[in-house]
Amino acid sequence: MSRQPDPNRRNEQSRQAILTAAADLCAEVGYAAVTIEAIAARAGVGKQTIYRWWPSKAAVLLEYMQRIREEQAGFPDTGDLMADLLTQTTAIQRLFSSDAGAVWRGLLIAAQSDDAAADGVRDLLERAIVEATERLAKAQKTGELREDADLETTVEIVFGPLYHRWLLRSRPLPKAYMRDVLKLVFDGLKPAPEGR
Amino acid sequence: MSRQPDPNRRNEQSRQAILTAAADLCAEVGYAAVTIEAIAARAGVGKQTIYRWWPSKAAVLLEYMQRIREEQAGFPDTGDLMADLLTQTTAIQRLFSSDAGAVWRGLLIAAQSDDAAADGVRDLLERAIVEATERLAKAQKTGELREDADLETTVEIVFGPLYHRWLLRSRPLPKAYMRDVLKLVFDGLKPAPEGR
Amino acid sequence: MSRQPDPNRRNEQSRQAILTAAADLCAEVGYAAVTIEAIAARAGVGKQTIYRWWPSKAAVLLEYMQRIREEQAGFPDTGDLMADLLTQTTAIQRLFSSDAGAVWRGLLIAAQSDDAAADGVRDLLERAIVEATERLAKAQKTGELREDADLETTVEIVFGPLYHRWLLRSRPLPKAYMRDVLKLVFDGLKPAPEGR
Amino acid sequence: MSRQPDPNRRNEQSRQAILTAAADLCAEVGYAAVTIEAIAARAGVGKQTIYRWWPSKAAVLLEYMQRIREEQAGFPDTGDLMADLLTQTTAIQRLFSSDAGAVWRGLLIAAQSDDAAADGVRDLLERAIVEATERLAKAQKTGELREDADLETTVEIVFGPLYHRWLLRSRPLPKAYMRDVLKLVFDGLKPAPEGR
DNA sequence: CGCTAATCGAGACGGTACGTCTTGTCTTTTG
DNA sequence: CAAAAGACAAGACGTACCGTCTCGATTAGCG
Known part of the structure; x- marks a missing residue:
């Protein structure tokens, strides 16, 4: 089955980039104005890479925290x-x-x-x-x-x-x-x- | 000039209906899920009537509070x-x-x-x-x-x-x-x- | 009910702009490369305005034809x-x-x-x-x-x-x-x- | 050098499975709905195995034809x-x-x-x-x-x-x-x- | 007949476009 | 002329595939 992705193959660089981008954006524009698209763009990452590993922007920030x-x-x-x-x-x-x-x-x-x-x-x-x-x-x-x-x-x-x-x-x-x-x-x- | 509407001509019934609808929705579905459209629909009011008198849903709820x-x-x-x-x-x-x-x-x-x-x-x-x-x-x-x-x-x-x-x-x-x-x-x- | 929009309130300028943009794009890049987003962008129109009136890009081009x-x-x-x-x-x-x-x-x-x-x-x-x-x-x-x-x-x-x-x-x-x-x-x- | 793969080592079974899967899909859902991912899945083959040997789905079907x-x-x-x-x-x-x-x-x-x-x-x-x-x-x-x-x-x-x-x-x-x-x-x- | 190099299945990746949803503005019609 | 109704431009949503890129795990042929 392939519904849940394999964590072993996960790109650690992307993970870090996403967490950092999300936190930075949060600090710059405030939580409400943070969008998944903006996180993806700033992290240099596809949107799907975020959705693959986290269910929401809150989940990303939670991991950061x-x-x-x-x-x-x-x-x-x-x-x-x-x-x-x-x-x-x-x-x-x-x-x-x-x-x-x-x-x-x-x-x-x-x-x-x-x-x-x-x-x-x-x-x-x-x-x-x-x-x-x-x-x-x-x-x-x-x-x-x-x-x-x-x-x-x-x-x-x-x-x-x-x-x-x-x-x-x-x-x-x-x-x-x-x-x-x-x-x-x-x-x-x-x-x-x-x-x- | 029509930039700021005339408060004298304001429909008081609509005002009340909007405040009540907004508060009710807030209690029922939570603040995040409240939309201006839903408030307008429940109050039986056009969206513009809300935007004419309040700048945001927070302002409506503030007045209620x-x-x-x-x-x-x-x-x-x-x-x-x-x-x-x-x-x-x-x-x-x-x-x-x-x-x-x-x-x-x-x-x-x-x-x-x-x-x-x-x-x-x-x-x-x-x-x-x-x-x-x-x-x-x-x-x-x-x-x-x-x-x-x-x-x-x-x-x-x-x-x-x-x-x-x-x-x-x-x-x-x-x-x-x-x-x-x-x-x-x-x-x-x-x-x-x-x-x- | 408001599921199907009212044709009387339709913006004729947008309609024309969409038809023209779609046809131009088709001629320039070929049918396969035409996207609804590109049509909307070139016509200076929101995507929803296309989806409101036509079910697909083929339908837009059909009307043009x-x-x-x-x-x-x-x-x-x-x-x-x-x-x-x-x-x-x-x-x-x-x-x-x-x-x-x-x-x-x-x-x-x-x-x-x-x-x-x-x-x-x-x-x-x-x-x-x-x-x-x-x-x-x-x-x-x-x-x-x-x-x-x-x-x-x-x-x-x-x-x-x-x-x-x-x-x-x-x-x-x-x-x-x-x-x-x-x-x-x-x-x-x-x-x-x-x-x- | 590994830019162009060695045809000698090619898996003939995969080739056949891909051609057949592509044609079947084409007959079942129509050309437009055929995706490389679906061909790969039905042929029991990795996507890369298709991309290694053919540049596009059209090329696969062309070979079939x-x-x-x-x-x-x-x-x-x-x-x-x-x-x-x-x-x-x-x-x-x-x-x-x-x-x-x-x-x-x-x-x-x-x-x-x-x-x-x-x-x-x-x-x-x-x-x-x-x-x-x-x-x-x-x-x-x-x-x-x-x-x-x-x-x-x-x-x-x-x-x-x-x-x-x-x-x-x-x-x-x-x-x-x-x-x-x-x-x-x-x-x-x-x-x-x-x-x- | 074991080494090693390429192909294989698998699927994560950076992207693009999808069709939907919501926002706040603008426009048309009704009272 | 305000209000209802709702069309509009804008743009984010979450999904589906794209074509590229790793991964181990088989092969296959050379040495």
Whole structure:
């Protein structure tokens, strides 16, 4: 049967060219304006070569994003939770403002209407969340994080504000934004008891 | 001159039919699948009647969303900050799962690539943020909120987790979600000092 | 219902531009190399405007050819059969070497695989054959043509050699070709009885 | 050097399978719908094996047609010209309605736009014409054909009507068609002089 | 009688055109 | 004169083949 192509015969150069072209275009013109034809043209590739290996432009960008993820180390662990959270959120903030940020933004859009894309996005998010929860679990043991904190909720308390600013563009996203968020979130919004 | 049409002669019935049709479609098939032609067909209206008064489908939905906003009261103020925050986030959570939620989701997508839509979205968000900051400012005066908390950051600490769950679909969004978030965020993530 | 478009709203300029572009392309690059996209591009027209009104490129060229036919007078009738046949075949020979000849050649090709085109071609041919048979019938009455000659066979004896040369390109097609054919065909291939 | 392949190493089975597959397809779906990919698939052969030995699908079919020709005897010669012409045209008529007829029809189409195919077609036609002219030349000597008849024109007077009916499908092609044509063409279209 | 070079089946590749779909504009007709 | 209806130019969609180009895996003939 020949309905699904043979991955062994796949041209690795074309694959790379397609992933790069797709990401570049995404950064230049925005996800909505990226077309398969434009990707093919820029990658110097036939349209069919894209359709042969990916079902949609979201799938191409998803693979690009997965590669980015793989290149990254996991969650930092120096023993200092606050410092590690800051390191990690800073890295994400840097990613948001790179080409990969445009790609990720596009994928989050695609995930709203494309179930396959949603699965891929969820998978990527999940890994990041799991890594974070593991780091937080360790912090609970070392007494850096309150024991009754639900870890997944905690993750969202940390990353939620970041995504809110970046995705909803409610305000500019300054360098030190997450430092302030983390400080506030760890100390709590309640005023200090008294003699503080 | 016929470049800009005369708003006085505008057919109010058509306007309503278009706004309703657009929102309904958005809820039924999702923002990406909504087309101007489908809106026109469902509203029993010519395409040109839409293009005459709105520049894009995002603009139509934006107007729908603005009307929804206008119908809503402002931020609740009972004197109990936690309770008011819970009331407000619960209302938003209810809105998210209504038709208007589908519309709002679509607008957030549109805002990623359409500058005009982004402005409208920002404007709507801004109003909500301002209302919230005002309530928070009052809470600082009454001692319910620590004085050194940056209010805009605080707003995002409260709403960020909610948007993260809803928009990124990282997990299901349970009824009591915001109760847990608020508790954790107010108490702070740090373990209680000692004899607590 | 809107499946079949309203001919009243049709843009006559586009129609003309399409017919002309198609015929020109046919003459320039040959029927096989004519594409709907090229016709649309040259006519300054969207592809859909062609597909809306014609099912195939053959149908476009068929309409072109029908217009050519309508512009032409019928079969000549001076009272001299041989002269009239020569006039008519000469006119056809001239048409063969014009742009319309390239179109007609293309239609004869299309008719080999496209039933609709075949019907159209048959219809055009039929009219020419009927005109010719009528002229021949009159000639039988005036004693210029043998009475026992089957008229349709006679038509093909006259036009068959011409199409053979032109379509099969067996040899060059000289100006005086049909004069020789007609002479031979009228006198008969048998040697003259004797003292002639 | 490997630019032109070595015919000695050629797989004769594949050659046969390709020729047969091409002809069968031509008969089944018509020349226009025959694709190299379909020929290869039906022949159980790689595309490259076709492209290695033939420049186009027309070339494949041309070879098929040449083989058919070679299997046929030459022009019949019983001493009775009319009978021989009828024998020969009947054989051709039979060929037209066989698979080879579909192939030949396809080649005549290909010849309209492909110069190489046109050469091959011309060559095949030429042989048939030469055979016919030789038979006619002999008939002139034996007094069965008028001496002043141009032989090539005569050939076309005989075969032109047949091709007209078959290729242009102006009418059905009955068994006895050529008998009528030959009778009329030999007697001449002019009425018999007088007391006949 | 094993080596080696070419042919083979298979199918991925860069392309072109297909016929369809949707977009936003323009045009015609109706109220 | 606005609105409905919908034709229009434009261009992306996903598919089918084109003719070229690798791949291993047989052959076939030379050494």
